[in-house]
Every structure is written in structure tokens, then in C-alpha cells.
Amino acid sequence: MTIVYEVQTTEIKPYTYQTPLISVDHNGEPKIDYPRQSSVHLKKLTLLNLVGRDQSGTIVSYEPMDYVNRFLMSHHINENKQESDQYSKGLVHFFSFLIELQKIWDDEFDENLHDELVDLPRPAWDSFPLRKSEKVTYQYRTALRNAVLNETDPSLRLARTTATAYINAVKKFYSYHIRTGYQFNNPPFEHEVITIHYKASKTSMKTYLSKEVHTSDLRLNFGKSRRNEGGALPSSRRDLNPLTNREWQAVEDILTNTQRVLKNIDGEVRTAKLPIEYCLFFLISRYTGLRKEEIASLHKGQIVKPDKRKFGMRLGVGGHYGSLTKTKDGGNKSRRTIIPTRIMQLLYEYTLSDRYKKRLFAFKKWCQAKNAAGDVALFLGEDAIDESKDYLFISGTGKPFFIKLSEANTRWNEIKATVKMITGKQINGVIHNLRATFAVSLFRVLLKKTTPDIALAQVSECLGHEDEATTLLYLNIAQDEPTGDEIYEDVLEYLGVFEDLESEAFLAQGDELSDH
Incomplete structure (x- = not known):
């Protein structure tokens, strides 16, 4: 029986990980305690599974890829990171590439023609030939480079940033196993640990600190893009394409007028009401330039009754204003952008509505329930939930939008599908x-x-x-x-x-x- 393998993912919604402490009680029975101080809150964790299907498409095997999932969990628990999706995506791509190499090997040696003394072994994630060019890690790097520079099919072409993110995920994955003492027959790539000594900050008790940096030669280097007589750039950032006037006009008509989109309900596609929260969400994104994470953390204190005689006004975000921003190297740096008066007026009117007040009440009840259940990690950390804030965007069940951003992506896809039905043209962009x-x-x-x-x-x-x-x-x-x-x-x-x-x-x- 021929079995076809593929990598599938399992998404774990926001949850709190608590390190188990196992002890023996006075009766000699084992017991498990979970100390609150060691809790780690994970916004989202995407785990990988190896799935096998027979010729009819029926699943005949389903195996969690523990060697990958341990790395992803370590990224959260040991490095205290709340997100790892970029690594999950990269490793799905890498192991899918490995599966394709294994198919080619199986086709070549399907009649037991393999000679261990002459032929290369079957490709595996943890076993490598001696030569660099024959290792799956370096073959993958070559494939990524070709997908960026030489791929003629636009649907298969990768952006430089995507390819770089994928190869970085592979490096982090193997570096983790090297650090934890995994015994490879040959190293996956050239690896070196460099200790860097640097002067400590004024708040440190030590004069100098040190940090270990893991380096390798498994990297992608691309030359700078050249203009192509105003034509397409071979590695353009598709996520940075602005919408055309016509595309945005079609979107804005949905957000401000019809407020209806195509939606899959019980397997049937039909029009449905687009919640006002998402209409406001996308209007803010377009007219302020805020990232979706920044929009989702806005609170009532940042919304004011505008002066209608003026066209626009300033909008402050970040630590100084009590909301979250994305800052290089961490932190919550404050900044100010602009917002049209008419958009601020829509937000102000929304905060006065009964609908918003009901959601705000649900948020307070939700916080109380989480505290009672011991999920305190939700309220700890730099970008945690602040119970005292009246967040602007809250779900009907009381959850702040910034811990469930994937739903914003779903609503945006519904808008794009609706625009295509109305205009016949496809919008390829994401919220960004x-x-x-x-x-x-x-x-x-x-x-x-x-x-x-x-x-x-x-x-x-x-x-x-x-x-x-x-x-x-x-x-x-x-x-x-x-x-x-x-x-x-x-x-x-x-x-x-x-x-x-x-x-x-x-x-x-x-x-x-x-x-x-």
C-alpha cells in the first residue's frame, strides 16, 4: 500500500502553561502542583503533525512531530516568548521539502536497488551525509534561493523576507537540538558559539555582562534589488503593496454603507452582517497606519469627541498612552500618528453605544472568571491584558481583540471575497x-x-x-x-x-x- 505523507498543523488557542511540580503526599501517593509564579502565557501555539494517507485519501497514520514541537514549546517556556508562528510556518515549509526529497529517493530505490556503500541514504531530518552540498539543510537553502530569484511562476515565487524567515526557522530548530545535546551522525551545518562581552547598563550590579551567540553558515544573502524599467521587482514585498483607489473605494463602501459580506454559514455561502467593530477596525488601519496589533489594544481613554471644524487630529499610541506598539528589540515605544476627524467621530459615537457598554461589561466579567480559574499569566507581562482598561475592541464574550487577532484576518478575507463578487476583481492584500x-x-x-x-x-x-x-x-x-x-x-x-x-x-x- 502506498502512503502519501504531508505536514499538518494543530493550533492551540491562548492558554497558560504552568510548570508541573511532582511530589509525594503523606499517603505515599504522587501529586502535582502548579505554582503561579512560573506561569507562561502563550498567545498561540501552532504544532506540527506528520499525516499519512492511503490512495483513497483516508488518514492511516497521524503522528505529532515531537522533535519540532519540543523546540516550539521551548521557545515559549524557556525563552519567555509569546509567539512562535513564524517558526511553525518555516518548519512546515522545510519538512514539506524534506518529504518531497524522500519521495524522489523512494521512487529511485523502489526495487531495493540501494547500495549503502555507494548511494546516499534516504533523506532524514536528523541524519546527514558528510558533504555539505548533499545535506538537506543546504539543499533547502538552494531551493529557497531559486524560489526567490529564478521562479517564473508568480504563485510559487517567494519574497526575500519570507525565504530569510524560513531559513532562520531551520537554523533555530537545529541550534536548539545542538544545545540540548542531540547526537547527529554529522552536523546539520557549520555551527559555532561565540561569547560576547559587553558593558552593562547603569542599573546592573555588574560592570560587564556576557552573552552566547550561536552562529552558522546556513544563511541567505541577496544582492540589492535593481529597478526593472518600472516593471515588477523579482523579490517585491507583496505584503507592502498599497490598495489602489478603486480597490479601497470598494472596501470602504462595505465598511461605511452596506456593512454586509459573504460568509460561509453551515457550509452555505450567503451574505451576513459585518460587525461594526470590524468596520471600525479596518477604517482605523487605513486612515492611521496602525498595525492590527496596535489597533486591537486601543482603549476608550484614547477616544475623544473631535472638533468637527478640523479635518484631522493627532492620535497617540504606545506606553505613554496606555496601548501597545510594535517596537524593534522589544519595549513599548510611544508615537503619534494622525486620524481623520470623521473616523474619530465614529469611534466616539461607538463608545457611547449600548452595544459597546454590553461588551465592556462582558470583558470585566471575563477577567473575573479568568482570575478565579488561576489564569493570572493573562494579566502579566509587557503586552498582557490590563483589567483596568476599557478596551475599544472586545468580542461579544468579553475577550479583547488583541488576543484573538486571527478572527480579524477571517473578516478581512470575507471583505475581499465580497469585493470580488461585486467588482469581479480580486484584492490580493492582507490587513497590513x-x-x-x-x-x-x-x-x-x-x-x-x-x-x-x-x-x-x-x-x-x-x-x-x-x-x-x-x-x-x-x-x-x-x-x-x-x-x-x-x-x-x-x-x-x-x-x-x-x-x-x-x-x-x-x-x-x-x-x-x-x-x-
Whole structure:
């Protein structure tokens, strides 16, 4: 019987891990205690499983990949990290690649023609040939590089950032096993531990501290992208593409007018009401440039009754304002962005509604229940739930949105499906693309009032980028698929996309694009 294997995932929703303490009671019976002080809260954990199916598609084997799942658990428990999804995705890709190599090996040696003295052994995650080029880790690196630079099928092409994240997941996985003493027949890659000594901060009792850094030669290095006469970039960041004017108009019509989307209900696709919370959520993303995690942590104290005589106002986020921001190297750095008056008015009216008050009451009851059950880790840590805050976005059962962000992705997919049904055109972006749309459109507006350098600095400030080069990633992406939408015109001009084009050719191209 032929069995086909694949990697499937199991997602564990937010839960609190408590280290078990096993002891013997006075009757000589074993007992288990869970000390609260060692609790670790996991926002989400995606575990890997190896699934085997027969020729009819029936599952005949289902085995948790413990050697992977131990690494993922260690990342949370020993390194005190709340998220590991990037490693799960990377390892799903890596082990799927390994399964394909095993299929090729099985096809070649299906008649027991394998000679152990001459032929390579069957590829495995924990057994490696002596030569570097024959090891699955380096073969995987080569495959990633080809998927970035040489893949002609756009649906199979990987972005540089995705490929780099995948190879980093593989390095972390094997480094974990090396640290824990796993005995490989040959090393998976060249590995070295370097001890770095550095001067301690003023708050430390020691003058110098040290840190062990695990390094390897398993890395991907790409040259800088070159402009392709205004055409597609071979490694463009698809997650940074802004929505076109027409795409956003179709989305905004749903968010502010119909508030109805296509939804799969009991296996049947039909229209349903889009909750007002998600309408506001996506409007904030588009018009403030906040990340979805930042939006989900907004609270009532940040919402005010706006002055309708003004077009817009400032919105502060981060530690100083009591909400969460994404900050390089950790922390909760504060910043200010802008928000249109009409969006702030919608938020203000929502906080006065009975619907919001009911959800806020449910949140307080939910917190009480979690405390009574001993799930205190939910309320501990830098980005934990603050019981005293009146969060803006709360589910009907009382859960804050920022611990259930996957549902925002689901609602966004419903919006995209609805837009496709109405317009016949597919929106390929994720929620993060609304942030890019904000960046590009704000840059265009600012260019009409100030110099390019000042405009870039102001956009960077609103996005919370410490390095303006990061902001330029959002703006450079406008080159990827030039369109006739005016949202791109000044951005393309600033980036010099048309520097090498004759003026007549440029005008002709502009007329051609405006007809689309």
C-alpha cells in the first residue's frame, strides 16, 4: 500500500502553561502542583503533525512531530516568548521539502536497488551525509534561493523576507537540538558559539555582562534589488503593496454603507452582517497606519469627541498612552500618528453605544472568571491584558481583540471575497496592506505642502519606523505594478521611476495607464 505523507498543523488557542511540580503526599501517593509564579502565557501555539494517507485519501497514520514541537514549546517556556508562528510556518515549509526529497529517493530505490556503500541514504531530518552540498539543510537553502530569484511562476515565487524567515526557522530548530545535546551522525551545518562581552547598563550590579551567540553558515544573502524599467521587482514585498483607489473605494463602501459580506454559514455561502467593530477596525488601519496589533489594544481613554471644524487630529499610541506598539528589540515605544476627524467621530459615537457598554461589561466579567480559574499569566507581562482598561475592541464574550487577532484576518478575507463578487476583481492584500495604503497616500498629500525629505520624515514618524529606509520599502513598492491611480503619481515621481524615460514616452504611458 502506498502512503502519501504531508505536514499538518494543530493550533492551540491562548492558554497558560504552568510548570508541573511532582511530589509525594503523606499517603505515599504522587501529586502535582502548579505554582503561579512560573506561569507562561502563550498567545498561540501552532504544532506540527506528520499525516499519512492511503490512495483513497483516508488518514492511516497521524503522528505529532515531537522533535519540532519540543523546540516550539521551548521557545515559549524557556525563552519567555509569546509567539512562535513564524517558526511553525518555516518548519512546515522545510519538512514539506524534506518529504518531497524522500519521495524522489523512494521512487529511485523502489526495487531495493540501494547500495549503502555507494548511494546516499534516504533523506532524514536528523541524519546527514558528510558533504555539505548533499545535506538537506543546504539543499533547502538552494531551493529557497531559486524560489526567490529564478521562479517564473508568480504563485510559487517567494519574497526575500519570507525565504530569510524560513531559513532562520531551520537554523533555530537545529541550534536548539545542538544545545540540548542531540547526537547527529554529522552536523546539520557549520555551527559555532561565540561569547560576547559587553558593558552593562547603569542599573546592573555588574560592570560587564556576557552573552552566547550561536552562529552558522546556513544563511541567505541577496544582492540589492535593481529597478526593472518600472516593471515588477523579482523579490517585491507583496505584503507592502498599497490598495489602489478603486480597490479601497470598494472596501470602504462595505465598511461605511452596506456593512454586509459573504460568509460561509453551515457550509452555505450567503451574505451576513459585518460587525461594526470590524468596520471600525479596518477604517482605523487605513486612515492611521496602525498595525492590527496596535489597533486591537486601543482603549476608550484614547477616544475623544473631535472638533468637527478640523479635518484631522493627532492620535497617540504606545506606553505613554496606555496601548501597545510594535517596537524593534522589544519595549513599548510611544508615537503619534494622525486620524481623520470623521473616523474619530465614529469611534466616539461607538463608545457611547449600548452595544459597546454590553461588551465592556462582558470583558470585566471575563477577567473575573479568568482570575478565579488561576489564569493570572493573562494579566502579566509587557503586552498582557490590563483589567483596568476599557478596551475599544472586545468580542461579544468579553475577550479583547488583541488576543484573538486571527478572527480579524477571517473578516478581512470575507471583505475581499465580497469585493470580488461585486467588482469581479480580486484584492490580493492582507490587513497590513492598509498600512501601506496609508503611507503612500499620506506621502502624496504631504508632497503638495512640503519638501520630499520632510514628507518622508513625517510619514516615517506616523508609521513608527526608526529608520526612514524602512518607510521607503512602503513607497518603493509603488514601482512594482504601476497603475493609473493618482495615489501613486507623486510617489513614483519622487522615487525617480521615470527618470530615464523620454517625456513624450512618459506622457503616452500615462495616457495608456489612465484608460485601464
